Amino acid sequence: MAPQPPLLSMSGITKSFPGVRALDGVDLDVQAGEVHCLLGQNGAGKSTLIKVLAGAHQPDSGTIRWRGDDVTLRSPIAAMRLGIATIYQELDLVEHLSVAENVHLGHEPTTAGFVVRGRAAKASTARLLQRLGHPEIDPARLVGDLSAAHQQIVSMARALSHEVRLIVMDEPSAALDPDEVDNLFRIVGDLTADGVAVVYISHRLEEIRRIGDRVTVLKDGRAVAGGLPAKSTPTKEVVALMTGRNVEYVFPPRPASAPQGDPVLVVEGLSRKGEFAPIDLQVRPGEIVGLAGLVGSGRSEILETVYGARKPDTGRVLVDGKPLRPGSVRAAVRAGLGLAPEERKAQALLMLESVTRNVSVSSMSRFARLGWIDRGAELGAARAAVRELSLRPDNPDVPVRTLSGGNQQKAVLARWLLRGCRVLLLDEPTRGVDVGARAELYAVVRRLADEGLAVLLVSSEVPEVLGLADRVLVLREGDVVHTAPARELDEHRVLDLVMEGSPAS
Amino acid sequence: MTQPVSPPRDSTDKVPSAAEPPAWRAVLFRADVRTMSLLGVLAVLILIGGITKPDQFLDTRNLQLVLTQASVIGVVTVGMTFVIISGGIDLSVGAIVALASVWATTVATQEYGFGGILFTAVLVGLGCGLVNGVLIAYGGMVPFIATLAMLASARGLALQITDGRTQIVTVDGVLDLGERDSYVLGIPPLVLVFAAVTVIGWLVLNRTTFGRRSVAVGGNAEAARLAGIDVRRQRLYLYLLSGLCCGIAAFLLIVLAGSGQNTNGNLYELDAIAAAIIGGTLLTGGRGTIVGSVLGVLIFTTITNIFALNNLQSDVQQIAKGAIIVAAVLVQRRTASTT
Numbered sequence: 001m002a003p004q005p006p007l008l009s010m011s012g013i014t015k016s017f018p019g020v021r022a023l024d025g026v027d028l029d030v031q032a033g034e035v036h037c038l039l040g041q042n043g044a045g046k047s048t049l050i051k052v053l054a055g056a057h058q059p060d061s062g063t064i065r066w067r068g069d070d071v072t073l074r075s076p077i078a079a080m081r082l083g084i085a086t087i088y089q090e091l092d093l094v095e096h097l098s099v100a101e102n103v104h105l106g107h108e109p110t111t112a113g114f115v116v117r118g119r120a121a122k123a124s125t126a127r128l129l130q131r132l133g134h135p136e137i138d139p140a141r142l143v144g145d146l147s148a149a150h151q152q153i154v155s156m157a158r159a160l161s162h163e164v165r166l167i168v169m170d171e172p173s174a175a176l177d178p179d180e181v182d183n184l185f186r187i188v189g190d191l192t193a194d195g196v197a198v199v200y201i202s203h204r205l206e207e208i209r210r211i212g213d214r215v216t217v218l219k220d221g222r223a224v225a226g227g228l229p230a231k232s233t234p235t236k237e238v239v240a241l242m243t244g245r246n247v248e249y250v251f252p253p254r255p256a257s258a259p260q261g262d263p264v265l266v267v268e269g270l271s272r273k274g275e276f277a278p279i280d281l282q283v284r285p286g287e288i289v290g291l292a293g294l295v296g297s298g299r300s301e302i303l304e305t306v307y308g309a310r311k312p313d314t315g316r317v318l319v320d321g322k323p324l325r326p327g328s329v330r331a332a333v334r335a336g337l338g339l340a341p342e343e344r345k346a347q348a349l350l351m352l353e354s355v356t357r358n359v360s361v362s363s364m365s366r367f368a369r370l371g372w373i374d375r376g377a378e379l380g381a382a383r384a385a386v387r388e389l390s391l392r393p394d395n396p397d398v399p400v401r402t403l404s405g406g407n408q409q410k411a412v413l414a415r416w417l418l419r420g421c422r423v424l425l426l427d428e429p430t431r432g433v434d435v436g437a438r439a440e441l442y443a444v445v446r447r448l449a450d451e452g453l454a455v456l457l458v459s460s461e462v463p464e465v466l467g468l469a470d471r472v473l474v475l476r477e478g479d480v481v482h483t484a485p486a487r488e489l490d491e492h493r494v495l496d497l498v499m500e501g502s503p504a505s
Numbered sequence: 506m507t508q509p510v511s512p513p514r515d516s517t518d519k520v521p522s523a524a525e526p527p528a529w530r531a532v533l534f535r536a537d538v539r540t541m542s543l544l545g546v547l548a549v550l551i552l553i554g555g556i557t558k559p560d561q562f563l564d565t566r567n568l569q570l571v572l573t574q575a576s577v578i579g580v581v582t583v584g585m586t587f588v589i590i591s592g593g594i595d596l597s598v599g600a601i602v603a604l605a606s607v608w609a610t611t612v613a614t615q616e617y618g619f620g621g622i623l624f625t626a627v628l629v630g631l632g633c634g635l636v637n638g639v640l641i642a643y644g645g646m647v648p649f650i651a652t653l654a655m656l657a658s659a660r661g662l663a664l665q666i667t668d669g670r671t672q673i674v675t676v677d678g679v680l681d682l683g684e685r686d687s688y689v690l691g692i693p694p695l696v697l698v699f700a701a702v703t704v705i706g707w708l709v710l711n712r713t714t715f716g717r718r719s720v721a722v723g724g725n726a727e728a729a730r731l732a733g734i735d736v737r738r739q740r741l742y743l744y745l746l747s748g749l750c751c752g753i754a755a756f757l758l759i760v761l762a763g764s765g766q767n768t769n770g771n772l773y774e775l776d777a778i779a780a781a782i783i784g785g786t787l788l789t790g791g792r793g794t795i796v797g798s799v800l801g802v803l804i805f806t807t808i809t810n811i812f813a814l815n816n817l818q819s820d821v822q823q824i825a826k827g828a829i830i831v832a833a834v835l836v837q838r839r840t841a842s843t844t
Contacts, residue, residue: 309731333733347731350724352791361721362732364714371713415732 005068007032007197008053008084008166013062015048022048023059024221030166035188035198037208037230039242040218046201049218050168053199054086055079085159086168093151093158095144100125102143103158128157131190133183148175156187167191168199173207174431178495185211203434205235217241242436250439251467252446258470259286262321264454265337265423267306270315275301276478278315283423283454288445290457290469290486292494298478299458300342303425306456307339308332319423333362338416340409342427342458348412355396355403356382358411363419385414389444406430406437413444423454430464442468462491474498539785542836543800546829550804554811561814569693575806576699577602577757578776579799583706584750585777586798588743590710592723592790593648595747597637597655598777602770604659605629605755610672610765619678622759627752633659634748638741656774663767672765682760695757702753707795719743723790779826780805783833804829 008030015023023045030036040046051057053064055073064071066082073079079086093102100122101108109120125139134153137146143154152172159167169188173181188198188211202208208215212230216223217238224241263282271278276298283289291299304310306317311327318324325331341347350358359382360367367378382396391403391410400411409429416424429445430438445468449455459465465472466486474482474489474497482497554562561567581598588595608614609626617624633655640651674680681687682694689697710716718739721729730736751770758769782788783804784797805826812822 307731329730330733330735339731341731346725346727348728350721350728350791352724353720357717357721361717361729361734364717368714371715373712373714373717375712419733 004031005065006030007067009065010049010053011063011065013049013052013059013064015052015057015059021221023052025062026218026221026223027226028216028223029227030197030199032165032197033192033195034213035192035200035211035230036227037212037215038199038201038218039205039208039215039238044218044242045221046218047170048221050086050170050199050201053079053084053168055084080162083163083165084168085162085164085166087152087155087159087170087172089170089172089174093143093154096142098140098142099129099137099146099154099157100139102154103128103139103161105158107161124161125157128160129153131160132156132187149177149180152176152184164196166197166199168201170201171203172200173202173204181207205238242434250442252443254446254470255286255450259284261285264320265306265456266318266321268315268318270302270305270312270317272301272305272310273313276305276475277480279473279480281456281473281480283456285422285452285454286449287471288449288455288457288469290459290465290472291475292459292462292465292472293475293498297475297498299460299475300427302475303339303427303456303458304341306332307337307425309339333419333421336420336422337425338362338419338421338423339425340412340416340427340429342431344405344408344412344432348415349400349408351399351401353400355386355391355398355400355411355414358400359385359396359414359418362415381418382414385418386411388417389414390440404434404437405432406434406441409433409441410444413448417448421453423456424448426455426457426459428459429457430459430461462494466491466494540794540796540800543784543797543804547800547804547807550807550811554807554814557811558814562811565691567810567814569688569691569696571803571806571810572696572699573693573761574809575802576693576695577754577761578773578780578806579699579802580702580750580754580757581770581773582777582780582798582802583702583795584747585774586706586781586784586786586793586795587710587719588648588747589778589781589786589788590723590790590793591719591740591743592726593641593740593743594652594778594788595637595744596649596652596774597633597659598747598751599770599773600656600659600663601630601633601748601751602755602758602773603767604633604663604666605752606758606765606769607663607666607672607767608765609755610674610759611666612672615674615676618676622674622676622679623756626756626759627749630748630750630752630755631745632748633751634745635741637748638744641744642737642740660767663769667765667767669767674759674763674765679760680763683763695760698753698757702750703795703799710795715739715742720791723787723792725791776802776805779830783830 006029008028010026010028013023013026014021026045026049028049038046038049048057052059053073055076055078058074064073071082094105097105100118103125104121108116109124111117122139126135129135129137129139132153134150137150137153143151146154152175172184176184188200191198200208200212208230214227215225215230215233215238216227217225219242228238261284263284265283267279267281269278269280279302281289291302293299301310305312308324308327308329308331316323316326317332319335319337322335324335345351350361356379360378364373367374367381379396386394386396389410391407391414400408403411413424426445430441433441445455457465457469466489469486472484472486472489472494473480474494476498581602585595585598605626608629609622614621614625637652637655640646641648644651687694710719718729718734721732721734722736722739726736755769759765762769780801781793781798782801784794784799784801786793786798808825808829809822812825
C-alpha cells in the first residue's frame with residue numbers, strides 16, 4: 001500500500017526581500033496529526049516560512065501541495081479556507097471587541113447575511129473555550145481586559161472556530177506560565193488526537209522534546225535538517241545544526257571574590273498596591289542581582305518602579321545614598337540608572353533610526369553645545385560603544401531595525417554605556433534573542449559588571465537568573481520569599497519556592 | 506558552565522552584515538528618490554506653466570508672486586512639519602494666523618508702529634501655541650481635539666475683534682516691505698523670511714538636540730520617555746514652535762495684503778498638512794523632512810498659479826490638489842514597501 005501523501009508538502013520555497021534572501025529553497029513536510037517543530041535562530045527564515053504558509057507572503061518560487069494537490073495560497077483567506085490557521089507571536093486581536101466578537105471576526109454567524117447573531121456567537125465561543133480548558137473566560141468580556149495568557153487562548157479559539165486541519169503556533173509559550181504551558185500542551189495533544197497537524201515554533205528545546213514528533217531546522221533560509229525525530233535527536237546535534245557549531249547555554253564565570261564596595265543602588269520598602277509588596281534590595285558595584293518569579297509576580301513592575309517609570313505607593317530608591325525623586329525617569333537617568341526594557345521594540349528602540357541615533361539618544365547633550373550636535377563626536381562615541389559590545393554589524397549608521405534581536409539588545413546596552421550609567425536594569429534581556437547570541441549577551445553583561453556596573457536582572461527563565469546573577473531574590477505574587485547567593489540555588493528549589501502556597505491549578 | 510565564552514561571531518553577524526550595505530544605500534537612495542521626484546513634479550509643472558502661458562507664467566513678476574504666496578503658507582508648513590514629525594497635528598494654524606493678523610492690525614496696536622505689529626503677531630502666535638501645548642502635553646488632550654478647539658475659539662475671537670471688517674494697515678514701514686523698492690536683488694523680503702525659516706528649520710531638525718528629540722518622540726514616545734527625554738516638555742515646545750511660525754506667517758500676510766482680516770489663513774491647516782504629507786512626512790510621526798515639505802508647498806502654489814493664469818476655477822484646483830495628495834502617498838507607499 002502506498003504511504004499516504006503528507007497533509008502539507010512545501011518544496012523548494014524561495015522568497016527574497018531587497019537585500020536579503022529570506023528563504024532559499026526550503027522543504028517542509030507535515031503529516032496529519034503530528035506536531036512538527038520548526039527550529040532556527042532569529043533570521044533563519046521561520047517567520048517568513050510561516051507567513052508563506054499563512055498566505056501572507058507569496059513565495060518567489062517553489063510548490064505547495066495540500067493533501068496531494070498543488071495549491072497557491074494567494075491570501076490569508078485562501079489559506080484559512082483550506083484549513084490552515086496561524087497564531088502569531090504578536091497576537092492580532094482587537095482589544096475593544098469582546099472575546100466572542102474576536103473569535104468570530106470576519107465570519108460572524110448571521111441572520112439574513114448581515115444581522116449578527118450575538119447569542120449564537122457567544123454560545124459557540126463558550127464551547128470553544130470549554131474545549132480549550134478555559135470555561136472561565138467570559139465570551140462577553142473585552143479582550144483588552146484579559147491577561148496575556150487568556151488572550152492567547154482567545155487567539156487559539158479563533159483559529160479553532162474555522163474548520164482547521166493545520167495550526168501554526170509561533171512561540172505560543174513565550175508569554176505563558178508553566179501551568180499555562182501545561183494546558184497549552186494538553187490542547188496540542190487533543191488537537192493532534194483529532195488528526196489536526198500542528199507546526200510548532202519555539203526557542204525552548206525542552207518543550208520540543210515534550211510535545212514534538214519531528215523537527216525541521218532552518219538556518220540562513222535553508223532547511224538544514226528535515227523531519228528529525230523530536231524526542232531522540234541529541235540536543236547537541238540540534239544546536240549544532242542551528243548554529244553551525246557546538247554551544248550550549250554558557251554563562252561567564254563569576255569573579256573569584258564577591259563584590260565588596262558600598263551598595264550603589266538601595267531600594268527601601270518600595271511598593272505598589274496590587275503589584276508588589278514592600279521590597280528592600282541592594283546592589284553593589286560589580287554585582288548582578290537577579291529577580292526570579294513567574295509572570296505576574298511583579299518583577300517587571302518592580303524594575304520599572306525603581307526606574308521611575310511607575311510611581312511607588314511607599315518606599316524610596318537611593319543611588320549613592322541620595323534618594324531619587326519618585327516617579328521620575330529623568331531623575332533616575334541623571335542619577336545613573338539605565339533600563340533595558342522587556343519590550344525592546346516598543347519601549348526602547350527608535351525603529352526608524354540608525355544605530356548611532358539609538359545609542360546617543362540618552363546622552364545627546366554631551367555632544368551638543370547650546371543644542372547644536374557635534375555629529376562627528378556623536379558618531380565616534382557611538383562607534384566606540386558599538387565596538388566595545390562587539391555589536392554587529394559594527395557600522396553604527398545602519399538602521400536599527402535591520403539588526404538581529406541580540407544586536408538590538410546590545411544597541412540598548414550601548415546607549416547606557418555611552419551615558420556612563422552605573423546601575424543597569426535588565427528586564428528579560430534575552431527575550432527574542434537566539435541561543436547563540438545569548439551566551440554572548442551574558443558575557444557582555446558580566447563584563448560590564450566586572451567593570452564596576454551594578455546590574456539588577458529580571459528574567460522568567462530561571463536558569464538565566466541562576467547562571468548570570470550573583471544573588472537571587474525569589475518573588476511570589478509580589479512578595480520576596482527567599483534571598484540567596486545564586487550558587488546555593490538550583491532550578492527546582494527556585495520553582496518550589498515560586499509555587500509554594502500558590503493555589504493548585 | 507564556567508568556561509569563558511569567546512563571542513560566537515559567525516551566527517549573529519550573518520543577517521545584518523549581509524543586509525548592511527544595501528539597507529544603508531536603500532535609505533540614502535530612497536531619500537534621494539523622494540526629493541528628486543518632488544523636484545521632478547515641480548519641473549513638470551513649470552514646463553506646463555511655460556507651455557500654456559509662456560509670456561505670463563515665466564514673467565519675473567509672476568514668479569515673484571508665486572514665491573511670495575508660497576512664503577506665508579510655507580512658514581506655517583515648517584512649523585507643522587515639526588509637529589507632525591513628533592506624532593502630533595495642529596489643526597489651528599489657519600485660525601492662529603487669522604487671530605494674530607487681526608490682533609496685530611487693530612488701531613491700538615498700529616499706534617506702536619512696525620515693531621508693535623510684528624511683536625503682537627508673534628506673541629499671539631506663541632500664546633495660542635502655549636495653550637495648545639499645555640493642553641496636549643500636560644492636560645493629556647489628544648492633539649486633534651485640543652487644536653480643533655483652538656481653531657474654533659481663535660477664529661471666533663478674530664471675528665469678535667474685527668466685527669467682520671477689514672483692518673487696513675496704515676503703518677508705512679510695514680507696507681513698504683511689500684513694495685518693489687524693498688526687493689533684494691529682485692527677491693521680495695517675504696521670500697527671504699521664508700528662506701530663512703526654511704534654513705533654520707532644516708538646521709534645527711537635523712543638527713540640534715531639539716530636532717532629534719522631536720523625531721524620537723514621534724517615532725516612539727514610550728522609548729523616548731524611558732531613554733530619559735522629557736516628552737511632555739518637548740511636546741509643549743513643539744506647539745509653541747508651530748504657534749511662532751503662525752505668528753511670523755501672520756506678519757507676512759499683513760505685509761502682503763496690507764490689512765488684517767478674520768478670514769485670513771482659511772484652510773491653511775489643510776494646505777500645510779497636505780504639503781508636509783506629499784513631502785514625505787509620516788502622519789504617524791518619526792519621519793519627515795523640511796525640504797520635502799517646502800517642495801510640497803511650492804508644488805501646490807505653482808498649481809494654483811497655473812490654474813489661475815489659465816482661468817480655471819478654484820473648484821478644479823481643489824480636485825487637482827486632492828488627486829496629487831493621493832498620488833504622492835501612493836508613490837511613497839510603493840517606495841517604502843520595496844525596502
